[in-house]
Amino acid sequence: DRAIVRRVEAGALYIGESAGSMIAAPNIAYAQVMDAVATPYTPNFRDFDALGLVDFYTVPHYGCEPFEESAEETVRTYSHLPLRPITNTQAICVEGDLTKICSI
Numbered sequence: 001d002r003a004i005v006r007r008v009e010a011g012a013l014y015i016g017e018s019a020g021s022m023i024a025a026p027n028i029a030y031a032q033v034m035d036a037v038a039t040p041y042t043p044n045f046r047d048f049d050a051l052g053l054v055d056f057y058t059v060p061h062y063g064c065e066p067f068e069e070s071a072e073e074t075v076r077t078y079s080h081l082p083l084r085p086i087t088n089t090q091a092i093c094v095e096g097d098l099t100k101i102c103s104i
Contacts, residue, residue, distance in 0.1 A: 001051060008053055021058040021092065023050050030057050030081060033074040034067060056099070058092060059085040 008014045016024050022031050029048040059074050061067035062085035075085055084092055086101060093102045 005051055005053065008051075014053060016058075018060050021060050021086075024053040025050050025057045026052045026055065027057075030059075030074060030078040030083075033077055034061075034070045054092075054094060054099070056082040056084045056092075059083050060088075062087055064088045 004014070014024065016022075019031070019035065022028055027048050028050045057078065059071050062071045062075070064071075064087055071085065075083055084099075084101065086092060089104055091102050091104050093100050
């Protein structure tokens with residue numbers, strides 16, 4: 001994770017899809033609505049720190065099957081965060097201080 005952050009800070013392009021877009025946020029605790037934390041591969045998982053590449057929280061698959069309910073619940077539950085819900089045909093483009101939702 002530190003290597004990714006260093007590369008992006010040095011100018012590399014970061015492209016994250018689905019959970020890859022969520023991990024760019026400061027923290028991924030908000031992803032618990034969409035993805036189970038407790039799995040056989042993640043016993044006692046408690047560290048929700050993420051890459052911190054952006055200061056917002058992407059909610060992927062918004063309004064798209066099969067995530068309609070979980071994405072909407074994420075938006076309701078974490079409305080205190082600067083959320084950026086996007087559909088499966090959108091991307092969040094960040095260039096310097098400029099952030100915009102783009103259709104793809």
